[in-house]
Amino acid sequence: MLFEIPQERPRERMMLFGREQLADVELLALILGGGHAVNRALALMQDAGGLLGLDRANPQQLCRTSGVGLAGATAICAALELGRRVAQLQVPYARCIEGPDDVAAFLRASIGAASQETFLVLGLDVRQRLQMVRTIAVGSLCSVQVHPREVFRPLVQAGMHAVILVHNHPSGEAEPSDADVMLTHRMAEVGRLLGILVLDHLVVTRESTVSMVELGILESPLG
Template structure:
């Protein structure tokens, strides 16, 4: 595709909007998706909307950065540093990014049954998934694994958070939960469990046995993914939860 060519001069079947309607959004290049948001390029004889979208991605990828990762947290002034991107285009792109985040992070409806790590991760993602600080949160469930609520227990730094078993169980008891899923995020996106993660999980499982509660899982979330310690460790064999 010629990036200085006007969208109107591109064959109809090759235009980004028409390609989205006929093929679906997932089949479009990132520059084409941005072009749809931009609507227009830099003006006559300059970059088309697709070309401008590609130019934005190239600018964001400087210093070997992932352009989509930069785009997730870019500010309006940074975006408007690109020639041809004014307040209208910048706010349209930023609104689309925020809408995408909210759609991805949308919580299950109240009283949803938490019956798998993926459902639990979806319920926790709003609080944890894209945060740049480590946050520890819990899902509070009834005896039938129905979601009663979500509670943030602690907020740490970019590399660590402190979660007290006492505070975790205090919230569960206070809100009448008999089952819980605990979770925290790794801002780096590395989902590997650290030794402190393992140690805390062991403490929680042992404490839950004494309190006649059940810790169903400990999830680590980050950058769109999640890891279940129940599925990847033998801790639940060591400390059965009777769930």
């Protein structure tokens, strides 16, 4: 290479190489701006515990890092929220859902980073096209209580043919718990009685999506 722009000049690096080539710390430095932005961004990343920590932090928490004032803290929170909203626009409305990958990005953006367990239903028509997304319940850090009555009521009212159950794990551990497994089997049985197929139950975190059908916990009603 004939020349190299120093790492402490992320603005020039973005203009020359594109945003994809910048490290996380460099992107954060661009949001902070000002002198020694890379060093301040590195300190902030360390204090927050990485990108996931930043995503969960509020402006008051970010301001505790030396050199990060109100302007920088609020700018970071605003940028992260904008990114989340862009990802949420990827909801595949009226498209055929063939597997968890078709809705994974939308679900991770919607509830993957939530601090409380949240239970959603995705209603599908007879062609497995996504027709509705409903939040059924919001719980605590480690659990959410749902009843078949609340889960299936909006699906019955909307005339849905099938459903994908979804909830998040704020802990970041996507492995289904014993309670998750029991709930899944209960919902599948109620769905059979109502004539609404439970196609899958997805457990979502900020970085991953786990399918109970793919794990062999739930038998696909489609065979």
